Amino acid sequence: MTTSTALLLADLTGVAVFAASGASAAVAKRLDLFGVVFVGFVAALGGGILRDLVIDEVPPLAFADWRYAATAALTAGATFWLHPRLARLRTTVLVLDAAGLGLFTVTGTLKALDAGVPAVGACLLGMLTAIGGGLGRDLLTGEIPVVLRREIYAVAALAGAVAVALLDAFGRADAAGLTAAAVFVFALRLVSLRRRWSAPVATLRPPRTGARGPGS
Secondary structure, eight states: OOHHHHHHHHHHHHHHHHHHHHHHHHHHTTOOHHHHHHHHHHHHHHHHHHHHHHTTOSSOHHHHSHHHHHHHHHHHHHHHHHHHHHTTOHHHHHHHHHHHHHHHHHHHHHHHHHTTOOHHHHHHHHHHHHHHHHHHHHHHTTOOOGGGSSBSSHHHHHHHHHHHHHHHHTTOOSHHHHHHHHHHHHHHHHHHHHHTOBOOOOOOOOOOOSOOOTTO
């Protein structure tokens, strides 16, 4: 299997995983079939579309290659019909979401580097590719985006993107190195969930009550 074929399979696997995640969130919000498929499409392909627009690849791959849209739509549709079974597989969905995060981080960063984007910008684009769809999913379903909450999600994607950029800089961005980077993101996400790691949150002090005014 060539590297390009492996990356295509990784990309489509990530599309399917995030489409299922988006569709599951839409089903929980009681959207109709079209709404479920649309949210699944956005969750699966939103980050990639954003990346392609930034690197001036028009039309974005999600529209230029029918396999991406078809994979997202079919997976979201299947999730709509099979959601009673999937609802009992919350742990499995979280594992698949972590796998998709790793896959999209690697493919997004690598594509940005191949387009000539400097390393820092490529890392940011890799992170946005991985989290952009989830951001769109949460906004469409009226939730505070996961990436803005305490969970280690965007941080895991950014760490993986930095790993890919380093591998590319040292000429080690081969199948083994990229697989290791994806596994790193996957493992970091799962470990953070299991150990309940979180980013720091500002502590808000309650307003003082009963304070004396001047001259009292």
